[in-house]
Amino acid sequence: MPDNALEAVGLHRAFGSVAAVDDVSFVLPEGGSLGIVGESGSGKTTTARIVVGLERADAGEVRVRGRDRTAGRGRAGRLARAREVQMVFQDPYLSLDPRTSVEQVLRETLRLHFPGTDHDRRVRELLDQVGLGTRAADARPRQLSGGQRQRVALARALAVEPAVLVLDEAVAALDVSVQAQILNLLADIRERTRIGYLFITHDLGVVRHVTDDVIVMRRGRVVEAGRTSEVLAAPEHPYTRLLLESVPRPGWDPAAIAAARRAL
Protein backbone atom coordinates (compact mmCIF):
# COMPACT_ATOMS: atom_id res chain seq x y z
CA MET A 1 0.00 0.00 0.00
CA PRO A 2 1.44 3.44 -0.86
CA ASP A 3 2.21 5.72 2.07
CA ASN A 4 0.17 8.80 2.66
CA ALA A 5 2.15 11.96 2.05
CA LEU A 6 0.44 13.64 4.98
CA GLU A 7 -1.95 12.76 7.77
CA ALA A 8 -3.44 15.14 10.31
CA VAL A 9 -5.10 13.51 13.28
CA GLY A 10 -7.30 15.42 15.73
CA LEU A 11 -5.56 18.80 15.49
CA HIS A 12 -6.54 21.43 18.04
CA ARG A 13 -5.37 25.00 18.49
CA ALA A 14 -7.00 27.69 20.63
CA PHE A 15 -6.14 31.39 20.82
CA GLY A 16 -7.63 32.53 24.12
CA SER A 17 -11.27 31.52 23.96
CA VAL A 18 -11.25 31.07 20.16
CA ALA A 19 -10.92 27.49 18.96
CA ALA A 20 -9.13 28.32 15.70
CA VAL A 21 -8.66 24.62 14.87
CA ASP A 22 -10.98 22.14 16.51
CA ASP A 23 -10.50 18.40 15.98
CA VAL A 24 -9.29 18.62 12.38
CA SER A 25 -8.25 15.36 10.68
CA PHE A 26 -7.49 14.62 7.03
CA VAL A 27 -5.39 12.45 4.78
CA LEU A 28 -3.38 13.53 1.74
CA PRO A 29 -2.27 10.58 -0.40
CA GLU A 30 1.14 10.61 -2.07
CA GLY A 31 0.86 12.69 -5.22
CA GLY A 32 -2.66 13.76 -4.24
CA SER A 33 -4.15 17.21 -3.90
CA LEU A 34 -6.38 18.16 -0.98
CA GLY A 35 -8.21 21.47 -0.83
CA ILE A 36 -9.16 23.31 2.33
CA VAL A 37 -11.99 25.77 1.82
CA GLY A 38 -14.02 27.87 4.22
CA GLU A 39 -14.81 31.50 4.90
CA SER A 40 -12.36 33.97 6.40
CA GLY A 41 -11.40 33.03 9.96
CA SER A 42 -12.48 29.39 9.63
CA GLY A 43 -9.01 28.13 10.59
CA LYS A 44 -7.41 27.29 7.22
CA THR A 45 -4.15 29.15 7.72
CA THR A 46 -3.78 28.00 11.31
CA THR A 47 -4.17 24.40 10.13
CA ALA A 48 -1.54 24.99 7.43
CA ARG A 49 0.87 26.59 9.89
CA ILE A 50 0.54 23.61 12.23
CA VAL A 51 1.27 21.23 9.35
CA VAL A 52 4.36 23.21 8.33
CA GLY A 53 5.53 23.59 11.92
CA LEU A 54 5.17 27.37 12.18
CA GLU A 55 2.47 26.95 14.81
CA ARG A 56 2.21 24.38 17.57
CA ALA A 57 -0.94 22.32 18.08
CA ASP A 58 -2.50 22.02 21.54
CA ALA A 59 -3.36 18.44 20.65
CA GLY A 60 -3.20 16.09 17.70
CA GLU A 61 -0.54 14.73 15.41
CA VAL A 62 0.88 15.50 11.98
CA ARG A 63 2.48 12.59 10.12
CA VAL A 64 4.49 12.87 6.94
CA ARG A 65 5.01 9.59 5.06
CA GLY A 66 3.80 7.84 8.19
CA ARG A 67 6.25 9.53 10.58
CA ASP A 68 5.29 11.89 13.41
CA ARG A 69 6.59 15.37 12.67
CA THR A 70 7.26 16.30 16.27
CA ALA A 71 10.11 13.76 16.40
CA GLY A 72 13.71 14.88 15.86
CA ARG A 73 14.91 17.98 17.70
CA GLY A 74 17.69 20.44 17.06
CA ARG A 75 19.01 21.86 13.79
CA ALA A 76 19.14 18.53 11.96
CA GLY A 77 15.56 17.75 12.96
CA ARG A 78 14.41 21.21 11.89
CA LEU A 79 16.09 20.91 8.51
CA ALA A 80 14.64 17.44 7.97
CA ARG A 81 11.15 18.75 8.79
CA ALA A 82 11.58 21.72 6.47
CA ARG A 83 12.57 19.32 3.71
CA GLU A 84 9.41 17.26 4.17
CA VAL A 85 6.88 20.09 3.99
CA GLN A 86 7.33 23.35 2.12
CA MET A 87 4.95 26.29 2.07
CA VAL A 88 4.15 28.86 -0.61
CA PHE A 89 2.35 32.02 0.56
CA GLN A 90 0.03 34.46 -1.13
CA ASP A 91 2.69 37.14 -1.35
CA PRO A 92 6.19 35.85 -2.08
CA TYR A 93 7.52 39.41 -1.59
CA LEU A 94 7.41 38.79 2.14
CA SER A 95 9.60 35.72 1.94
CA LEU A 96 12.08 36.84 -0.76
CA ASP A 97 15.11 38.93 0.15
CA PRO A 98 15.02 42.07 -2.07
CA ARG A 99 18.83 42.02 -2.48
CA THR A 100 19.12 38.40 -3.55
CA SER A 101 18.87 37.32 -7.18
CA VAL A 102 16.70 34.39 -8.17
CA GLU A 103 19.70 32.20 -8.85
CA GLN A 104 21.25 33.09 -5.46
CA VAL A 105 17.97 32.24 -3.69
CA LEU A 106 18.04 28.77 -5.19
CA ARG A 107 21.75 28.27 -4.51
CA GLU A 108 21.34 29.25 -0.85
CA THR A 109 18.48 26.81 -0.38
CA LEU A 110 20.41 23.99 -2.06
CA ARG A 111 23.56 24.76 -0.06
CA LEU A 112 21.58 24.61 3.19
CA HIS A 113 19.88 21.31 2.46
CA PHE A 114 22.40 19.55 0.22
CA PRO A 115 25.82 20.87 1.25
CA GLY A 116 29.00 19.82 -0.46
CA THR A 117 27.60 19.20 -3.91
CA ASP A 118 27.69 21.18 -7.13
CA HIS A 119 24.33 22.81 -7.77
CA ASP A 120 24.75 24.27 -11.28
CA ARG A 121 22.70 21.66 -13.01
CA ARG A 122 19.98 21.57 -10.36
CA VAL A 123 19.57 25.38 -10.49
CA ARG A 124 19.02 25.22 -14.27
CA GLU A 125 16.65 22.30 -13.85
CA LEU A 126 14.56 24.16 -11.24
CA LEU A 127 14.36 27.35 -13.32
CA ASP A 128 13.29 25.25 -16.26
CA GLN A 129 10.73 23.35 -14.22
CA VAL A 130 8.92 26.55 -13.19
CA GLY A 131 9.28 28.19 -16.61
CA LEU A 132 11.80 30.90 -15.72
CA GLY A 133 14.47 31.82 -18.29
CA THR A 134 18.12 32.68 -17.69
CA ARG A 135 17.27 36.42 -17.73
CA ALA A 136 14.99 35.96 -14.70
CA ALA A 137 17.79 34.06 -12.96
CA ASP A 138 19.83 37.26 -12.54
CA ALA A 139 16.86 39.42 -11.50
CA ARG A 140 16.01 40.71 -8.03
CA PRO A 141 12.44 40.16 -6.74
CA ARG A 142 11.26 43.72 -7.51
CA GLN A 143 12.31 43.33 -11.14
CA LEU A 144 9.89 40.43 -11.55
CA SER A 145 6.12 40.31 -12.07
CA GLY A 146 3.82 38.78 -9.44
CA GLY A 147 3.52 35.59 -11.49
CA GLN A 148 7.30 35.33 -11.90
CA ARG A 149 7.83 35.87 -8.17
CA GLN A 150 5.40 33.06 -7.44
CA ARG A 151 7.41 30.87 -9.82
CA VAL A 152 10.56 31.71 -7.83
CA ALA A 153 8.83 30.78 -4.57
CA LEU A 154 7.76 27.50 -6.18
CA ALA A 155 11.27 26.75 -7.47
CA ARG A 156 12.69 27.36 -4.00
CA ALA A 157 10.11 25.05 -2.45
CA LEU A 158 10.79 22.33 -5.04
CA ALA A 159 14.55 22.65 -4.52
CA VAL A 160 14.36 20.69 -1.27
CA GLU A 161 12.33 17.86 -2.87
CA PRO A 162 9.48 17.97 -0.34
CA ALA A 163 6.82 15.31 0.15
CA VAL A 164 4.18 17.98 0.65
CA LEU A 165 3.67 21.48 -0.68
CA VAL A 166 1.32 23.70 1.29
CA LEU A 167 -0.12 26.51 -0.82
CA ASP A 168 -2.00 29.14 1.20
CA GLU A 169 -3.95 31.39 -1.20
CA ALA A 170 -0.89 31.09 -3.44
CA VAL A 171 -2.66 32.33 -6.57
CA ALA A 172 -5.14 34.72 -4.92
CA ALA A 173 -3.12 37.88 -5.64
CA LEU A 174 -2.54 37.09 -9.32
CA ASP A 175 -4.71 38.29 -12.19
CA VAL A 176 -6.82 35.57 -13.76
CA SER A 177 -4.66 34.81 -16.80
CA VAL A 178 -1.49 34.52 -14.71
CA GLN A 179 -3.45 32.53 -12.15
CA ALA A 180 -4.37 30.02 -14.86
CA GLN A 181 -0.72 29.70 -15.92
CA ILE A 182 0.41 29.02 -12.36
CA LEU A 183 -2.39 26.51 -11.79
CA ASN A 184 -1.41 24.64 -14.95
CA LEU A 185 2.21 24.70 -13.87
CA LEU A 186 1.24 23.26 -10.48
CA ALA A 187 -0.71 20.48 -12.18
CA ASP A 188 2.33 19.65 -14.37
CA ILE A 189 4.68 19.62 -11.39
CA ARG A 190 2.40 17.34 -9.41
CA GLU A 191 2.21 14.89 -12.27
CA ARG A 192 5.99 14.80 -12.68
CA THR A 193 7.11 14.86 -9.05
CA ARG A 194 4.29 13.13 -7.13
CA ILE A 195 4.50 15.86 -4.49
CA GLY A 196 1.24 16.08 -2.50
CA TYR A 197 -0.53 19.47 -2.40
CA LEU A 198 -2.43 20.94 0.51
CA PHE A 199 -4.24 23.70 -1.29
CA ILE A 200 -5.88 26.46 0.71
CA THR A 201 -8.16 28.84 -1.08
CA HIS A 202 -11.44 30.69 -0.74
CA ASP A 203 -11.97 30.30 -4.49
CA LEU A 204 -14.17 27.30 -5.28
CA GLY A 205 -13.31 27.55 -8.99
CA VAL A 206 -9.64 27.04 -8.10
CA VAL A 207 -10.52 24.10 -5.84
CA ARG A 208 -12.43 22.46 -8.66
CA HIS A 209 -9.44 22.86 -10.98
CA VAL A 210 -6.55 21.69 -8.79
CA THR A 211 -7.77 19.32 -6.07
CA ASP A 212 -8.95 15.70 -5.94
CA ASP A 213 -10.41 15.91 -2.45
CA VAL A 214 -11.61 18.75 -0.31
CA ILE A 215 -12.45 19.53 3.28
CA VAL A 216 -14.79 22.37 4.21
CA MET A 217 -13.96 24.21 7.42
CA ARG A 218 -16.21 26.36 9.55
CA ARG A 219 -15.25 27.91 12.89
CA GLY A 220 -12.28 25.58 13.21
CA ARG A 221 -14.14 22.37 12.44
CA VAL A 222 -14.40 20.17 9.36
CA VAL A 223 -18.08 20.24 8.38
CA GLU A 224 -17.76 18.28 5.14
CA ALA A 225 -15.13 16.18 3.38
CA GLY A 226 -15.02 14.15 0.19
CA ARG A 227 -14.08 14.00 -3.48
CA THR A 228 -14.00 17.58 -4.78
CA SER A 229 -16.25 16.82 -7.76
CA GLU A 230 -18.88 15.25 -5.50
CA VAL A 231 -18.77 17.88 -2.77
CA LEU A 232 -19.10 20.70 -5.30
CA ALA A 233 -21.82 18.96 -7.32
CA ALA A 234 -23.89 17.75 -4.38
CA PRO A 235 -22.90 19.44 -1.12
CA GLU A 236 -24.40 17.76 1.92
CA HIS A 237 -23.77 20.36 4.58
CA PRO A 238 -25.86 23.59 4.51
CA TYR A 239 -22.66 25.59 5.06
CA THR A 240 -21.05 24.13 1.93
CA ARG A 241 -24.20 24.95 -0.03
CA LEU A 242 -24.00 28.48 1.27
CA LEU A 243 -20.34 28.79 0.25
CA LEU A 244 -21.28 27.66 -3.25
CA GLU A 245 -24.18 30.09 -3.39
CA SER A 246 -21.88 32.88 -2.24
CA VAL A 247 -19.97 32.78 -5.55
CA PRO A 248 -21.16 35.81 -7.57
CA ARG A 249 -23.13 34.93 -10.70
CA PRO A 250 -26.19 36.23 -12.62
CA GLY A 251 -29.22 36.53 -10.34
CA TRP A 252 -27.00 36.39 -7.26
CA ASP A 253 -28.50 37.99 -4.14
CA PRO A 254 -25.89 38.95 -1.52
CA ALA A 255 -28.50 40.11 1.01
CA ALA A 256 -30.29 36.75 0.94
CA ILE A 257 -26.97 34.92 1.35
CA ALA A 258 -25.99 37.10 4.31
CA ALA A 259 -29.36 36.38 5.94
CA ALA A 260 -28.98 32.62 5.34
CA ARG A 261 -25.48 32.74 6.84
CA ARG A 262 -26.76 34.44 9.99
CA ALA A 263 -29.53 31.84 10.29
CA LEU A 264 -27.13 28.87 9.98
Ligand SMILES: Nc1ncnc2c1ncn2[C@@H]1O[C@H](COP(=O)(O)OP(=O)(O)OP(=O)(O)O)[C@@H](O)[C@H]1O
Ligand atom coordinates in the same frame (compact mmCIF):
# COMPACT_ATOMS: atom_id res chain seq x y z
N1 LIG B 1 -1.75 34.31 16.22
C1 LIG B 1 -3.06 34.42 16.51
N2 LIG B 1 -3.48 34.97 17.64
C2 LIG B 1 -4.79 35.07 17.95
N3 LIG B 1 -5.78 34.63 17.16
C3 LIG B 1 -5.44 34.07 15.99
C4 LIG B 1 -4.07 33.94 15.59
N4 LIG B 1 -4.04 33.33 14.38
C5 LIG B 1 -5.32 33.11 14.04
N5 LIG B 1 -6.16 33.54 15.00
C6 LIG B 1 -7.63 33.42 14.97
O1 LIG B 1 -7.95 32.09 14.63
C7 LIG B 1 -9.07 32.03 13.75
C8 LIG B 1 -8.69 31.31 12.46
O2 LIG B 1 -7.77 32.13 11.74
P1 LIG B 1 -7.10 31.64 10.38
O3 LIG B 1 -6.10 32.68 9.99
O4 LIG B 1 -6.62 30.26 10.53
O5 LIG B 1 -8.33 31.68 9.37
P2 LIG B 1 -8.38 31.50 7.79
O6 LIG B 1 -9.40 30.49 7.51
O7 LIG B 1 -7.02 31.29 7.27
O8 LIG B 1 -8.94 32.93 7.31
P3 LIG B 1 -8.62 33.76 5.94
O9 LIG B 1 -9.47 33.13 4.86
O10 LIG B 1 -9.10 35.15 6.26
O11 LIG B 1 -7.16 33.69 5.67
C9 LIG B 1 -9.52 33.46 13.57
O12 LIG B 1 -10.55 33.73 14.49
C10 LIG B 1 -8.28 34.27 13.89
O13 LIG B 1 -8.63 35.54 14.37
Ligand SMILES: [Mg+2]
Ligand atom coordinates in the same frame (compact mmCIF):
# COMPACT_ATOMS: atom_id res chain seq x y z
MG1 LIG C 1 -5.77 32.37 5.92
